[in-house]
Amino acid sequence: MTALTPRTPPPDPLTLEVVELIGEVVARFYADYEEAAADHALTGAQARLLSLLSLEPLPMRKLARKLRCEPSNVTGIVDRLESRGLVERRPDPADRRVKLAATTEEGRRVAKSLRTSLRFAREPLAGLAEEERRVLRGLLERMLGAAAE
Numbered sequence: 001m002t003a004l005t006p007r008t009p010p011p012d013p014l015t016l017e018v019v020e021l022i023g024e025v026v027a028r029f030y031a032d033y034e035e036a037a038a039d040h041a042l043t044g045a046q047a048r049l050l051s052l053l054s055l056e057p058l059p060m061r062k063l064a065r066k067l068r069c070e071p072s073n074v075t076g077i078v079d080r081l082e083s084r085g086l087v088e089r090r091p092d093p094a095d096r097r098v099k100l101a102a103t104t105e106e107g108r109r110v111a112k113s114l115r116t117s118l119r120f121a122r123e124p125l126a127g128l129a130e131e132e133r134r135v136l137r138g139l140l141e142r143m144l145g146a147a148a149e
Contacts, residue, residue: 032120039117040110045069047114049077050086050103054111057102059092074101086110 011019030044037047045067052058052066060078064071078101081087086107092098103111115121125133 029118029120032118033114035119036114036117040114042110042114043077045073046077046081049074049101050081050107050111051114053087053101053103054108057090057100059098059100063101081107 033047034044037044040047042050048067049063052063058066060071060074063078064074067074078087078089082089085104087101088104089099090102092100128136
């Protein structure tokens with residue numbers, strides 16, 4: 001005899017509406033991001049990798065996890081960005097067998113330009129009052145924290 005597993009109730013209409021709105025926000029963000037990347041002659045994946053590296057140098061495997069792709073894909077993206085002088089490989093000071101990908105000065109400049117050129121951040125989000133943005137940030141952090149558990 002198998003144990004019965006409790007069924008979770010179906011989502012209520014408000015939750016379904018919020019999920020749809022989140023989906024629309026994500027779609028608009030990605031469309032805006034792709035357009036900003038294209039303005040810098042980058043693919044969306046190249047722009048996302050460059051943005052991640054502008055925060056800190058990262059090993060290739062960690063980049064692959066963050067981008068949710070295969071390490072071999074990251075190698076190709078880093079190769080292309082490196083050929084444009086936006087990224088460089090350097091040994092990890094903690095383990096010289098590991099290579100870190102890091103932005104160059106030009107790469108940091110392009111990453112900053114990408115962030116500031118996103119219409120989505122300038123228009124709908126900037127239209128919210130500072131306190132509304134703080135509340136939204138807190139709610140999103142709570143949602144992401146709950147999803148990680």
